[in-house]
Structures are given as C-alpha cells and as structure tokens.
Amino acid sequence: MAEKRIVVQCDDLCFRYGKPWVLEDVSFKVPEGESLCIIGPNGGGKSTLLKLLLGLLEPGKGSLSLFGEPCEKVRSRIGYVPQSMQFDRMFPISAIDIVLMGRLDRLKVGRFSKECRAVAADALDEVGLADMANRPFSDLSGGERQRVMIARALACEPDLLLLDEPTANVDLSVEEQFLETLVELRKKMTILVVTHDLDIVSLVGDSVLCVNHRVHRHSLPLSGETIKEIYSGRRRLEHDRRARHNHGDHSACQHD
Amino acid sequence: MEIIPRASMTEFLHAIQEVSFIRYALLAGIVSSLTFGVVGTFVVTRRIGYIAAAIAHSILGGIGASIYFSRVYELAWLTPMVGAVVAALLSAAVIGWVSLRTSEREDTIIGAIWAFGMATGLLFMHYAPGKAVNLESYIFGDILLTSRSDVIATVVLAAIILTLVGLFYHKLVAVCFDEEFARLRGISSNLYYLLLLAITAISMVLLVRVAGIILSLALLVLPAATASRFSRQMWVVMLMALGLALVYNAGGLAVSFAIDTPTGPFIVFVASVVYGLSFLLKGKR
Numbered sequence: 447m448a449e450k451r452i453v454v455q456c457d458d459l460c461f462r463y464g465k466p467w468v469l470e471d472v473s474f475k476v477p478e479g480e481s482l483c484i485i486g487p488n489g490g491g492k493s494t495l496l497k498l499l500l501g502l503l504e505p506g507k508g509s510l511s512l513f514g515e516p517c518e519k520v521r522s523r524i525g526y527v528p529q530s531m532q533f534d535r536m537f538p539i540s541a542i543d544i545v546l547m548g549r550l551d552r553l554k555v556g557r558f559s560k561e562c563r564a565v566a567a568d569a570l571d572e573v574g575l576a577d578m579a580n581r582p583f584s585d586l587s588g589g590e591r592q593r594v595m596i597a598r599a600l601a602c603e604p605d606l607l608l609l610d611e612p613t614a615n616v617d618l619s620v621e622e623q624f625l626e627t628l629v630e631l632r633k634k635m636t637i638l639v640v641t642h643d644l645d646i647v648s649l650v651g652d653s654v655l656c657v658n659h660r661v662h663r664h665s666l667p668l669s670g671e672t673i674k675e676i677y678s679g680r681r682r683l684e685h686d687r688r689a690r691h692n693h694g695d696h697s698a699c700q701h702d
Numbered sequence: 703m704e705i706i707p708r709a710s711m712t713e714f715l716h717a718i719q720e721v722s723f724i725r726y727a728l729l730a731g732i733v734s735s736l737t738f739g740v741v742g743t744f745v746v747t748r749r750i751g752y753i754a755a756a757i758a759h760s761i762l763g764g765i766g767a768s769i770y771f772s773r774v775y776e777l778a779w780l781t782p783m784v785g786a787v788v789a790a791l792l793s794a795a796v797i798g799w800v801s802l803r804t805s806e807r808e809d810t811i812i813g814a815i816w817a818f819g820m821a822t823g824l825l826f827m828h829y830a831p832g833k834a835v836n837l838e839s840y841i842f843g844d845i846l847l848t849s850r851s852d853v854i855a856t857v858v859l860a861a862i863i864l865t866l867v868g869l870f871y872h873k874l875v876a877v878c879f880d881e882e883f884a885r886l887r888g889i890s891s892n893l894y895y896l897l898l899l900a901i902t903a904i905s906m907v908l909l910v911r912v913a914g915i916i917l918s919l920a921l922l923v924l925p926a927a928t929a930s931r932f933s934r935q936m937w938v939v940m941l942m943a944l945g946l947a948l949v950y951n952a953g954g955l956a957v958s959f960a961i962d963t964p965t966g967p968f969i970v971f972v973a974s975v976v977y978g979l980s981f982l983l984k985g986k987r
Contacts, residue, residue, distance in 0.1 A: 500886060502882075502885075502886075521886050521887075521888065522887070522888060524886070526883065526886055528880070528882065528883065532880075533879070533880065534747075534879070536747075536930075537747055537878075537879055538743075538747060538930055538933065538934045538935055538936045538938075538939050539875065539879060539934075539935070539936055540934075540935055543875070543936070544879070546872070547872075547876045547879070547880070547883060547884070547887065548887070550872065550873065550876055550884060550887040550888070550889055551887045551888040551889075553872055553873070555869040555870065556868070556869060556871075557872075558872065582934030582935065583934070584934050585934065598883070602887070
C-alpha cells in the first residue's frame, strides 16, 4: 500500500464562490489503481470538488494536485465522463465521432489521423459498442449513450477516470450492463465516481468520500447501518447545513 | 424587378450568356450557397439562429455608415460590402463577448444589437448626401444588383469561410456538442465559439446580398433544418443543405426570371414550403 503512487492529493482545501465556504478543510488522497466513490447530499459540494479536480476552478486555500502537479496542467491525463443529461439528443453526430473527441488534443487541423481512429475504435470496442460506431447519437439508448461517453473518456488514454453521476437517468437493465463495464475498468485504472447509486459504491468503490461541505472518508464495505444513516440522514443533513452552514455536518457518518 | 422582361426558361439560359448582371447573380448565388449549407448546419445544431438574425439586421448599420462616410469623405474603397463585413464581425464579437464574459442575458443583447443596427443604418442613410439610398434592395435583397466586384468579394468571403471550416471542422463540432469537454482536451472553447460566430457573420453578409436582411435567416436555416430531418450525420446534413441551397438559389433565379417574380421572396417561399413538407413527412420521432 505504502509504495503506491498517489494520484490525487488534497490538503486542507477550501473553496467558495461568494462569501460562505462551499468546501472547507478538505483533505484526502487516492493512491494509484484505487477507486473512490464520492457521495453526499445535493448542494454539499460534490460538483464543486469535481470542477476543482478538472482544473476548471482554482482552490481558494490549501492545495489539490493530480499526479503531483496542479490540476489544470494534467487535464490531458484525465478521462472525464459528464452527466449524460446535458447533451442535445438531436445533435447530428455518430458514436465514433463523439469518441474521437477524446483525441482532440492530438489534432491540429483537418482530419484525425489513422492512429486516432484506431484508438477511438478500440475504446468503443472496450465498452461493447464496436458495431455501433456509425450509429447516430439520437438512435442510441440511454445506456448506450452513457457508454459512448465512457468510450470518449477512454479514447483520451487516461490515467484517471472521473465520472459524474453515471447512472442518473438510466434504467435498471442498462445500469447492470454499465456496472459490468465499470467493474472491468476498475482493474485497469484509478477511478473517481460521483454517485448516489449504492450499487456503484459497493461494486466499484474501494472507499467512499462523503462530501457535505467538509469531507469524511469511509472504507468499504459499508455496513448496512452506515448506508442507512448516510441516506436516511440526508434530509436532516440538508436541514442542518442550512441552519449552520459554516460547519460541515457528518453526524450521519460513522468513523472507521 | 421591372428591368427584367417576361421571358421563358430558354431565354433565361440565353440571358446568362448575354446579360452580365444575370450571370453575376447566378454566380454569386451558387458560390454563396456552398457556405449556406455548411454554416447553416452549425447555426441550426448550435441553436444560434437568433444571433444570426441579429447580425443580419446589424448589417444595415454597416451599409448605412459606409454609404455616409464614402460620400462625405469620398472614399471609393468604402463600399457597402466593406461596411457590411465590418458591422457583421463587430456585432458577432459584441454578442460573443457579452455572452461569454458578462452576466447580461444573451437574448437581451441580441435584441439590442438587432435594433441598434437598423437604427444607425437608417440614420446614416437619412443624412448621407447625394441621391436617396435604395433601402428596399438591402432589406428585401436584390441579387440582380450584383456587380462584378460583388462576385469577386463573394468568392473571396466564401473561400475564407470554407477554408476555416475545413481546417477546424472537428474542433467546431466538438465545441458545439460539448464545450466543456472540448476545453478539457485543451481546445480554447471560447475562441472557437467566437470563430463560429465570425463565420456566421460573414455568411450573413453573403445572404443579405442574395435575400436581403429580413429574408436572409430563412435561407441560412431552412436548408439545414430540412436536411437534418433526413440525416443524423453532421457532414451529410451539410452536403444535403448545400445541395438544397444550390437548387433554391439557381432554380429560384431561373424561375423568378421566367415568371417575373421577385427572386428573394420566391426562393424563401419555396424553401419554407419544402421545409414544411419535410416536417410533415419526417417530423415525428
């Protein structure tokens, strides 16, 4: 364990948009090859943490580094899978053309190289959609669209995979296929998943980071009690957060 | 339109050979059609039709200013085309800057640019010395007024647009589809969005030449909108839209010549009907 390289190193990180701190004194690290699930109530700072990791925001205080460097410098090593809701389903584009976007940093002008096309085709193959390459985006099912987005992230040939609520708005049967893909990927690279989905947490996560203004780390497997407390306590957490928004509340989180 | 006599289609073909302004009109129409299909597809998929419309209206400001200053200071190089290009690019830059960098609502600035362009254009034309400006030809378009220098300018502008799209096609598509991901791949999303607006602006100048300020948007959007009913591949939509724009422009010119109808309105009428039919045929999903 100790010899493993650290992929994410976060020390005393604070961030705010306006006056109140959204994240305060956040510290955690993720060693190479581990997968971390980020959970927590809406408005608790999950998306903000994600944006900080992507280098789209800058830490207010403290430090956050990926592979030992500032986040925006190593963006090219991250494969990012955004929430699938944000896409225009009418957009006229094929699956393979979306996946090729993962190679944009290798493209100066004109067409993609043969090598880029091969990497993109492999990425589609890896998520089990090799024969869907030329299908229009609008013809794909919700689960297929989600896997195309993962293939696009894989086409970046990433060292770290970052997923934002990958199973939100995806039906159950699709979710199962998707989880299989994720379980396979987990063996190959470091993964960070923001999720509300406890199946992902139990199947994919090595540990869980509960983000609610401050963070708390749980190791897996979570006991039934902990899960219940995290989730049944959510309303209460929301309420408490509003009531005293300067103190992170993790009353539902158990220390390990 | 009165200058054109009633004539048959064979006479139109004859006229192409004999009458220079018809030849110029056809040439300008064909060359600019190439850009309408390509740029129209971006405008439809990125949903920036109203930005294109605002740019079209701001062009009147540029035309008015160029007429005023060229007459007052006797600047022969300051043609309406030059004024139109400058005004279109300026409007695109302002709309882009406001939507990327400030908190103002985008539709508000679109409305402001739209009306400001028209107002300044009308004011400049009112105060311009010399003979009254033929406002109607700018508002409703008159492709038959195309001169030799217009054709040259059209070819140059179309070449610029097609070259830029050819070089940056994948980046433009990526920025339209998922601006954030493009940025994470090291693409300056803002820069390419502004490039797209600039390309749209130049296209609007060409369109205003063909169809006039009010009808120009239809000619940009309708071929691409019709084509996108039949294909879900960007480049296929572009090729189909380009083909449609070609048919509309060349066919519209020929038919309106043959039956003595104003060209711009006739083209837009046909394009709208075809779009309506395509919608009825393929509208359901």
